[in-house]
Amino acid sequence: MIFTIWKKEVESYFSAPLAYVLIGLFSLISGIVFFNLLVTYSDGIQSLPPEYTEQISFVEEVVLKFFANVNFLFLVFIPLMTMKLFSEERRLETLDLYWASPVKDWELVLSKGLAALTLVLCFLAVTIIFPLVIWGVGIKDFKLIGTSYLAVLMNAGAYISLGMFCSSISSNQVIAGLLSILGIMFLWMITWGGHLNSNYLVAEIFTYIGITSHFERLLRGVLGTQDLIYYFSFIFIFSLLTVKSLGRRNW
Amino acid sequence: MDKILLVDGVTREYPGRVAVSNVSFSVESGSIHGFLGPNGAGKSTTMKMIAGLLPVSSGTISLFGQKVTPEGQELKNKIGLLPENAPLYLDMKVEKFLQFIAKLHGVKNIREQVDHVMEELKLTEVKGRLIGNLSKGFKQRVGLAQALVYDAPFLILDEPTNGLDPQAVVELRDFIKKLSAKKTILFSSHVLSEVEQLCDQITIIHKGRIRASGDLAEIHRKFRQGLVLKIGLGTGESLPDLSSFGSFEIQHHSQLSNEEVYLVNFSSEKDQRADLGKFLIDRGLHLMTLQMESPELEDIFLHMTENR
Numbered sequence: 327m328i329f330t331i332w333k334k335e336v337e338s339y340f341s342a343p344l345a346y347v348l349i350g351l352f353s354l355i356s357g358i359v360f361f362n363l364l365v366t367y368s369d370g371i372q373s374l375p376p377e378y379t380e381q382i383s384f385v386e387e388v389v390l391k392f393f394a395n396v397n398f399l400f401l402v403f404i405p406l407m408t409m410k411l412f413s414e415e416r417r418l419e420t421l422d423l424y425w426a427s428p429v430k431d432w433e434l435v436l437s438k439g440l441a442a443l444t445l446v447l448c449f450l451a452v453t454i455i456f457p458l459v460i461w462g463v464g465i466k467d468f469k470l471i472g473t474s475y476l477a478v479l480m481n482a483g484a485y486i487s488l489g490m491f492c493s494s495i496s497s498n499q500v501i502a503g504l505l506s507i508l509g510i511m512f513l514w515m516i517t518w519g520g521h522l523n524s525n526y527l528v529a530e531i532f533t534y535i536g537i538t539s540h541f542e543r544l545l546r547g548v549l550g551t552q553d554l555i556y557y558f559s560f561i562f563i564f565s566l567l568t569v570k571s572l573g574r575r576n577w
Numbered sequence: 578m579d580k581i582l583l584v585d586g587v588t589r590e591y592p593g594r595v596a597v598s599n600v601s602f603s604v605e606s607g608s609i610h611g612f613l614g615p616n617g618a619g620k621s622t623t624m625k626m627i628a629g630l631l632p633v634s635s636g637t638i639s640l641f642g643q644k645v646t647p648e649g650q651e652l653k654n655k656i657g658l659l660p661e662n663a664p665l666y667l668d669m670k671v672e673k674f675l676q677f678i679a680k681l682h683g684v685k686n687i688r689e690q691v692d693h694v695m696e697e698l699k700l701t702e703v704k705g706r707l708i709g710n711l712s713k714g715f716k717q718r719v720g721l722a723q724a725l726v727y728d729a730p731f732l733i734l735d736e737p738t739n740g741l742d743p744q745a746v747v748e749l750r751d752f753i754k755k756l757s758a759k760k761t762i763l764f765s766s767h768v769l770s771e772v773e774q775l776c777d778q779i780t781i782i783h784k785g786r787i788r789a790s791g792d793l794a795e796i797h798r799k800f801r802q803g804l805v806l807k808i809g810l811g812t813g814e815s816l817p818d819l820s821s822f823g824s825f826e827i828q829h830h831s832q833l834s835n836e837e838v839y840l841v842n843f844s845s846e847k848d849q850r851a852d853l854g855k856f857l858i859d860r861g862l863h864l865m866t867l868q869m870e871s872p873e874l875e876d877i878f879l880h881m882t883e884n885r
Binding site for chain 2 (some may be wrong): 342421573
């Protein structure tokens with residue numbers, strides 16, 4: 327059942343121009359970002375005396391910044407993907423098709439979430455050329471590249487679950503999209519709130535709730551259990567809220 | 578006949594309003610049951626509750642002896658639903674869409690079943706076309722096909738002929754009649770003549786409450802409350818006092834080119850046409866018409882749904 331709905335959703339993404347436009351834009355912007363980071367790094371190296379060049383880390387200046395920018399792109403790209411997931415079905419009353427069938431709400435939410443994640447994988451697939459370039463210049467830290475990909479994928483999963491929930495509470499796609507963007511920004515800002523707070527406990531709680539600290543740790547290759555628990559609980563909670571929102575059947 | 582659907586005291590509340598209040602009726606196995614009501618009467622809400630799409634606020638619905646709930650999965654494959662707005666994925670091709678629905682319902686022989694339904698509904702010629710590009714009539718047929726593709730024994734059709742051209746209406750009506758040989762159908766419509774042609778039993782709902790439910794003939798009989806006679810007299814002749822036949826009321830009087838037509842409602846149900854004819858002729862009147870009138874479903878419907 328999950329595979330059937332997942333397949334239909336993926337086909338639906340690729341039957342409309344939106345998916346191609348998003349993938350095209352994503353590859354263009356990420357390409358420009360990567361190129362700029364490389365040029366800035368190279369200029370920085372050349373402008374310094376040889377004894378100082380080792381102080382500029384390629385990983386810090388190019389790899390980490392690149393993936394941080396990918397995360398920034400997700401702020402817009404993922405809400406654009408998820409905003410229609412339920413609001414469009416709600417508007418066209420096509421959810422009746424699932425509700426009149428033996429499909430359970432959690433199966434529907436999981437299938438749609440996995441389909442959105444599949445599209446994100448397509449985004450990331452076009453960036454695979456950048457690790458090859460990095461490998462070409464002699465950086466062979468594949469663990470770091472792997473955890474960086476895992477970091478953006480985990481963030482994407484969290485944003486998708488949040489976006490799905492927003493889409494399940496409004497029949498207006500634009501409102502659903504805006505709510506998702508605000509939600510993601512809130513997740514970023516709450517970490518900054520933690521940094522600014524002088525109370526240690528409050529600061530720790532804020533930092534844990536915010537997504538940024540977890541993302542940064544994964545990005546730097548620290549595969550911590552607490553971060554994975556954070557991501558999986560976040561995805562689980564928002565998926566559960568989406569299931570509950572559908573379960574109210576008040577549409 | 579067995580009652581396969583029992584709706585018992587069902588109420589559905591939304592914040593600030595009651596959509597359906599204490600609704601009770603039943604549907605017999607193998608029948609086409611007409612569900613009538615003006616817009617906003619609560620038909621669609623009731624039908625969605627029966628299909629298990631919406632939970633009831635109170636009361637119970639049982640189908641094939643099992644309680645209907647949105648969580649209950651066992652009944653889902655036994656109910657074919659065509660809601661008022663046919664739920665269709667406009668970006669899918671007809672055949673793919675029907676195969677998708679068949680998969681959702683766990684149909685084993687998907688290809689044969691989809692081909693069969695497309696053939697029955699004359700959709701084969703458009704099977705490769707996007708649903709969004711089809712005409713309203715074809716879209717409605719695809720909507721019906723998705724309700725039939727998993728061969729459910731109970732069908733809920735919410736205004737299936739709404740918005741179709743006359744030829745498509747006749748075709749769809751014939752098809753529904755054909756379906757009733759194998760399935761039980763709960764069918765809502767605004768077109769009362771259609772309901773009279775198709776249904777043996779009806780339920781009339783208005784403002785969320787049931788006004789009448791049962792055999793069409795029985796409802797006709799109940800509504801009659803006395804006897805309505807159409808009496809035609811010669812031009813310029815007026816109806817004499819008929820109080821010797823019990824209390825009466827002239828419902829309507831119209832003047833035709835060569836006839837004065839009176840519609841008279843007698844409180845007594847006794848057929849007194851023979852005596853009445855003699856009575857009128859004895860008074861030198863030119864009796865041109867004397868016939869019993871049975872109320873149209875439209876009269877019943879209007880009576881049930883007006884000023885209440």
